[in-house]
Amino acid sequence: MAKNGLTLAKNLLLIGGSAGSLEVILQFLPFIQLGPDLAIVMVLHRKAGDDSPLVELLTFRTHTPVKEAEEKEPVNGGVIYVAPADYHLLVERNLTFSLDFSEKVNYSRPSIDLTFQTAAEAPFTKLTCLLLSGANEDGSAGVEAVKLAGGTFAVQDPSTAEVFFMPQKAINRVKPDFLLKPKDMSDFINSLNS
Amino acid sequence: MDISAIHDEDVEILLNDVFELYGYDFTEYSKASIKRRINRLFTLDKFPSFAELRYKVINDPNYLKRFIEEITVNVTEMFRDPSFYRVLREEVLPALGTYPFIRIWHAGCSTGEEVYSMAILLKEANLYHKSLLYATDINPSVVEKARNGIFPMGMMKQYSENYIASGGKKDFSSYYSANYDLAKFDESLKQKMIFATHNLVSDSSFNEFQLIICRNVLIYFDRNLQTTVFDLFNESLENLGFLALGSKESIRFSPIAKNFKQIQREKIWRKTV
Ligand SMILES: C[S@@+](CC[C@H](N)C(=O)[O-])C[C@H]1O[C@@H](n2cnc3c(N)ncnc32)[C@H](O)[C@@H]1O
Numbered sequence: 352m353a354k355n356g357l358t359l360a361k362n363l364l365l366i367g368g369s370a371g372s373l374e375v376i377l378q379f380l381p382f383i384q385l386g387p388d389l390a391i392v393m394v395l396h397r398k399a400g401d402d403s404p405l406v407e408l409l410t411f412r413t414h415t416p417v418k419e420a421e422e423k424e425p426v427n428g429g430v431i432y433v434a435p436a437d438y439h440l441l442v443e444r445n446l447t448f449s450l451d452f453s454e455k456v457n458y459s460r461p462s463i464d465l466t467f468q469t470a471a472e473a474p475f476t477k478l479t480c481l482l483l484s485g486a487n488e489d490g491s492a493g494v495e496a497v498k499l500a501g502g503t504f505a506v507q508d509p510s511t512a513e514v515f516f517m518p519q520k521a522i523n524r525v526k527p528d529f530l531l532k533p534k535d536m537s538d539f540i541n542s543l544n545s
Numbered sequence: 546m547d548i549s550a551i552h553d554e555d556v557e558i559l560l561n562d563v564f565e566l567y568g569y570d571f572t573e574y575s576k577a578s579i580k581r582r583i584n585r586l587f588t589l590d591k592f593p594s595f596a597e598l599r600y601k602v603i604n605d606p607n608y609l610k611r612f613i614e615e616i617t618v619n620v621t622e623m624f625r626d627p628s629f630y631r632v633l634r635e636e637v638l639p640a641l642g643t644y645p646f647i648r649i650w651h652a653g654c655s656t657g658e659e660v661y662s663m664a665i666l667l668k669e670a671n672l673y674h675k676s677l678l679y680a681t682d683i684n685p686s687v688v689e690k691a692r693n694g695i696f697p698m699g700m701m702k703q704y705s706e707n708y709i710a711s712g713g714k715k716d717f718s719s720y721y722s723a724n725y726d727l728a729k730f731d732e733s734l735k736q737k738m739i740f741a742t743h744n745l746v747s748d749s750s751f752n753e754f755q756l757i758i759c760r761n762v763l764i765y766f767d768r769n770l771q772t773t774v775f776d777l778f779n780e781s782l783e784n785l786g787f788l789a790l791g792s793k794e795s796i797r798f799s800p801i802a803k804n805f806k807q808i809q810r811e812k813i814w815r816k817t818v
Pocket of ligand 1: 452617618619620621622625652653654655656659681682683684687743744745746759760761762765791
């Protein structure tokens with residue numbers, strides 16, 4: 352056990368979203384509880400430079416620790432990590448984060464695909480991804496990687512999304528395991544603790 | 546589960562080949578990024594199998610150039626993080642101005658956008674005439690581009706906004722001449738620039754500097770390699786010199802941290818012993 356009482360996450364929930372996703376997250380966040388084995392990594396598209404407001408905004412809605420993922424930091428259970436603006440966030444096999452300032456992917460940095468794809472290759476016991484509202488194609492390839500690696504694919508029901516494009520694109524490519532409305536997401540996430 | 550075309554074991558084999566045959570050591574780079582770059586190269590150059598990629602790397606020394614170019618990430622911008630440049634202007638340059646000569650090292654300068662940004666700051670602070678800017682990178686082809694100082698015209702609008710946000714007062718377009726879709730930066734900005742290839746992993750210190758700028762390079766290195774490179778920087782920095790890193794990098798985890806004091810909330814530290 353590390354000094355701060357946290358241990359490496361065994362299970363990971365990846366959340367990806369773009370336009371219209373923040374509202375959904377703010378809605379379910381107050382109701383979720385993370386056990387010591389589960390970590391959440393959020394990759395949300397936003398403008399460069401406004402990263403800390405997002406962490407603050409989320410912190411305000413939950414008792415679970417929320418922080419920006421830092422390079423070489425271990426992926427600990429019980430924590431919600433947020434990808435920093437204007438860097439790609441990669442999950443290493445040894446369950447640490449690394450950052451990458453390479454070309455945008457799907458016009459995005461951070462790219463949901465990149466985080467999902469690298470996390471898919473890391474040795475989590477249980478890997479789940481949740482793709483939310485968005486006007487971008489990012490996420491589809493990532494979801495596919497998660498499925499290939501034996502993970503679970505949950506997606507916001509496009510009919511409830513402010514922008515249906517992103518979830519719909521992913522659904523067209525990969526059959527989802529769970530189609531969720533925003534009001535059902537907290538129960539779904541809490542169930543990942545067991 | 547390893548779902549990539551080029552697996553972890555392949556990456557390891559290839560990096561060992563490159564090290565043993567050519568002396569470039571990428572074995573202590575962060576794994577996920579380098580694996581992605583190798584997979585990208587594999588796809589770009591349409592290799593039918595890992596064995597063929599390996600064969601090419603081993604038997605065609607000319608291909609090594611391409612390998613280095615594609616494995617390294619060379620994305621960069623002018624006046625990226627304007628608040629960083631503002632602190633350079635307001636805190637660092639006034640301190641450097643008290644020296645008779647100012648030696649600055651841009652380590653991992655990529656195509657040079659940062660170096661030209663720095664040159665503009667020095668001009669505006671009236672310090673350029675007594676400065677020398679050493680700009681180095683592992684990748685020879687970006688060093689060549691940096692030497693040319695020609696950047697895409699399409700970026701100028703954003704660079705100009707960054708420049709103004711960093712405290713720039715001039716008309717940014719006065720620093721370059723536009724030629725179709727290219728912006729050629731003023732020759733006078735280049736006078737005090739020295740370009741060279743330098744590998745932070747294997748090459749040693751080559752001078753003493755008052756300011757070392759190494760941004761978004763260390764994120765690609767393991768903690769161990771970061772520590773080695775911090776030692777190199779410490780060795781190459783005069784007492785009271787400054788070390789500037791990328792906005793997500795820190796000396797916090799390195800043994801040299803105790804000799805440095807952070808400037809405001811920027812990723813700039815001053816050497817105190
Ligand atoms: C993402 S770019 C950063 C460019 C610029 N400093 C910036 O922040 O905008 C990283 C640069 O580090 C260089 N690099 C990688 N490994 C290096 C090494 N071992 N020695 C020197 N430069 C290296 C790459 O070639 C690339 O140009």
